[in-house]
Amino acid sequence: MNYKAISTLFCILLGACSLCYGMATEQIGPDTEHPTTSQPGWPKGIVEIPRHQSRAYSIWVNGNENFYFKATPDEINELLAFFAKARIRDHVVHIQSGKEKVSTFAKEEIEYNVRLQIVAGIALFMAREKQGVGLPMEPELTILTGDDTEIPKKLQWPKNVIVESDIQGVSINSQNKKPKRNIYYGKLEFEDGSLPVEFVKNRSLITLWEQKEADGMRIGSVNNKGYFSIRLSDKELANLKKGTSWLTFTIGNFLIEAKKTDHRFPIEMLTADKEQAKAVKVKNLEYYYGRVLFEDGAPPFLDSPPWWPGVEISIDFPYAGSASFDSEGYFKVYFSEDQYEQAKARKVRKNIYLPNYKKKGYSSAMFAYPVSMLSQDKAKAGIVKIPRPQPPRLELVDAESKLGKPIPNFDNIKFQNFQIDQAKGKPLLVCFWDMDQRPSRQCLQELEKQSQSLREKGIVVLAVHSGTKEQKEVNEWLTKENLSLKTGAIQGDPHENLLAWGVKGTPWLVLTDDQHIITKAGFNLDILEKVTER
Secondary structure, three states: OOOEEOOOOOOOOOOOOEEEEOOEEEEEOOOOOOOOOOOOOOOOOHHHOOOOOOEEEEEEEOOEEEEEEOOOHHHHHHHHHHHHHOOOOOEEEEEEOEOEEEEOOOOOEEEEOEEEEEEOHHHHHHHHOOOOOOOOOOOEEEEEOEOOOOHHHHOOOOOOEEEEEOOOOOOOOOOOOOOOOEEEEEEEEEOOOOOOOHHHHOEEEEEEEEOOOOOOEEEEOOOOOOEEEEEEOHHHHHHHHHOOEEEEEEEEOOOOOOOOOOOEOOHHHOEOOHHHOOEEEEOOOOOEEEEEEEOOOOOOOOOOOOOOOOOOOEEEEOOOEEEOOOOOOEEEEOOOHHHHHHHHHOOOOOOEEEEOOOOOOOEEEEEOOOHHHOEOOHHHOOEEEEOOOOOOOOOHHHOOOOOOOEOOOOOOEEEOOOOHHHHOOOOEEEEEEOOOOHHHHHHHHHHHHHHHHHHHOOOEEEEEEOOOOOHHHHHHHHHHOOOOOEEEEEOOOHHHHHHHHOOOOOOEEEEEOOOOEEEEEOOOHHHHHHHOOO
């Protein structure tokens, strides 16, 4: 199969006809060479469903993952069995009549009869923060009966599934109901007073554990104010108070996993009123520090070229993920002890990413910061120096239009026998030209013919040389041609000055109003009379 990447953002290649689109990834068909792996935030055991061979299509969007299956009754039974064993609180299965189709990025329609929705990552965080409308907090399975209304009777229903049927007369496991849950709040605070945004920069997990189960269930995460919210039924709350279940909080990195022995959150510190939540002190993470500088000793921050605002240098590490630089070029990352040893044992790879100025939005790993140079003592952090990347010069043809904007000042243009104050309150016609170009010379000659008419209209005509000829040669040619135009020449780098004026090539005409706002640019002399009519 061929793989086609529409965008590299948030792409996870799963195999068999994968496509990326914006912040979404799709796959047509089941797993082949690249089996689906359990993602951070997925409940234990749920991955067995996406791996099923009846999968017809899947789409991943910022943690809101949907898997579609075209399954026989026997295959649906297999999916139900996997679903019943997944480590979640409510095993909700929806039964709906009729048929459904899902549309791919290429607008191909694929029919399905089973859908699994898993909400995790960004989508789950937003849902918990009440910004994700209609998103389930746990995976849910939907079964469509199509034309066979007897399908529910043919299936083997696990005893723990909660079946919500939209079909009149179909009732399964009627004694199982999704319990009502109330929202409770808790708050965490770092012992040294670090900003609570660190809870989001790192991974923060609130996990519910039960004595008889080896695996916990993630039911919350901490926001950038230090708060978390969880939903608990009366029975769940009672079990927490009895101690037959408990909550832990885990702070780490993207791949950190909660453990049964992690710090417990005191149940008495939960409250139904967010404003009444009192902070539980959390030990600060023991970060590893590093430092990156340019060869001249400056921190690794770039001047943004106009076509790529906000361009930056970045760095990342296995397990710890990406890190940001402070004003002195330091960065910090978190590893567990095991993660640090494993990352250090790996082969050193390039992990300092520099922008690819030829492809806006893309970066390439160009230099390496070895894990072994990190230190938990910031003062002993190893320093890696890199050359300062130089963005390519923007070509004149790509110059930004300056229509409707004030002209730049004339500080870098030197005029002969003319003071720019003489143009105050008058419209301007500025011609940028290059003596080495025949069209430029012809433009000035033609402009000279129309100069008297333009002056009568109150327009100040300026000819600005932007070429490389010596000023002496330029003046000799102007004298030879008997040109009376007010002339000047760009001092310093002509290219940057031309870009500032929006000049896409020479000769180039710029017309302004009497407030020196550009009203027309890049036009031909044959329409000069028309555009200067007042």
